Amino acid sequence: LVDRATRAGDTVVRVGDVLVGEGFVVMAGPCSVESPEQIFAAARAVRDAGAHVLRGGVFKPRTSPYAFQGLGWEGLELLAAAGKEAGLPIVTEVMAVEQVARMAETADILQVGARNMQNFDLLRALGRVDRPVLLKRGLSSTIDEWLAAAEYILSAGNQQVILCERGIRTFESATRNTLDLSAVPVLRERTHLPIIVDPSHGTGNRRYVDPMSRAARAVGSHGLLIEVHPEPDTALSDADQSIDFRQFAALMGGLADG
Ligand code: PEP
Ligand code: MN
Numbered sequence: 001l002v003d004r005a006t007r008a009g010d011t012v013v014r015v016g017d018v019l020v021g022e023g024f025v026v027m028a029g030p031c032s033v034e035s036p037e038q039i040f041a042a043a044r045a046v047r048d049a050g051a052h053v054l055r056g057g058v059f060k061p062r063t064s065p066y067a068f069q070g071l072g073w074e075g076l077e078l079l080a081a082a083g084k085e086a087g088l089p090i091v092t093e094v095m096a097v098e099q100v101a102r103m104a105e106t107a108d109i110l111q112v113g114a115r116n117m118q119n120f121d122l123l124r125a126l127g128r129v130d131r132p133v134l135l136k137r138g139l140s141s142t143i144d145e146w147l148a149a150a151e152y153i154l155s156a157g158n159q160q161v162i163l164c165e166r167g168i169r170t171f172e173s174a175t176r177n178t179l180d181l182s183a184v185p186v187l188r189e190r191t192h193l194p195i196i197v198d199p200s201h202g203t204g205n206r207r208y209v210d211p212m213s214r215a216a217r218a219v220g221s222h223g224l225l226i227e228v229h230p231e232p233d234t235a236l237s238d239a240d241q242s243i244d245f246r247q248f249a250a251l252m253g254g255l256a257d258g
Helices: 036-048 072-086 097-106 120-126 143-155 183-190 199-203 206-218 245-256
Strands: 013-015 018-020 025-029 053-055 090-093 109-112 133-136 161-165 195-197 223-227
Touching: 018 025, 025 036, 025 245, 036 053, 036 072, 036 245, 053 072, 053 223, 072 090, 072 097, 097 109, 097 120, 109 120, 120 143, 133 143, 143 161, 143 183, 161 183, 183 195, 195 206, 199 206, 199 223, 206 223, 206 245
Parallel strands: 025 053, 025 223, 053 090, 090 109, 109 133, 133 161, 161 195, 195 223
Antiparallel strands: 013 018
């Protein structure tokens, strides 16, 4: 079902008034929802800079069990309220099958994180809801494995899948991950599903987010997922790769200039 040959044109995923797969869509916001002040400020700032969707994690897949785990359902309410005030749909990560139904009531897009790309029970559960799914590429997954993961969702009934390249593990240690931008033209050839790029997790370094955003657009990505925080250095997760409001506005301006 994911194969380009099975459809006439490209899949366009509709999220409110936002069309993912047509034009260029930017999803932005903090790695994690941390407080009302933080998420409301981020929502307004990314909206004013031209973002189309507000992101924010509330259930966080952290490497250490002692690291900040997110605000949970309370965080989801804050994210929804901030998105509503700014007039932006919201995307947040769903980590477990038990969270799917409740999260689908509030979130406009359900994100599957890299660590859960092959959580087949979760993928099947997401295949049964009427909500777009943002499927991130697994930490060490091939494009074939990634497309097979998307197939789980489509074959269970949900055709609204957006792929997100977020970098893969390689021997290179100068960046957190190696952002595989060649995946974009490969996927555009192989599937009708929209594909966006996350240069924040892809590089792990805020200085590289702007150049890799422009590169992502140049290779044909349908959009971006970017971590933006009012005070990046104080962020409770992914501080090093988060950009501030001014940097985000400059990035958006650069994209508009071509
Ligand atoms: C995130 O978007 O904050 C996240 C945890 O991403 P990934 O699953 O790509 O690491
Ligand atoms: Mn993050």
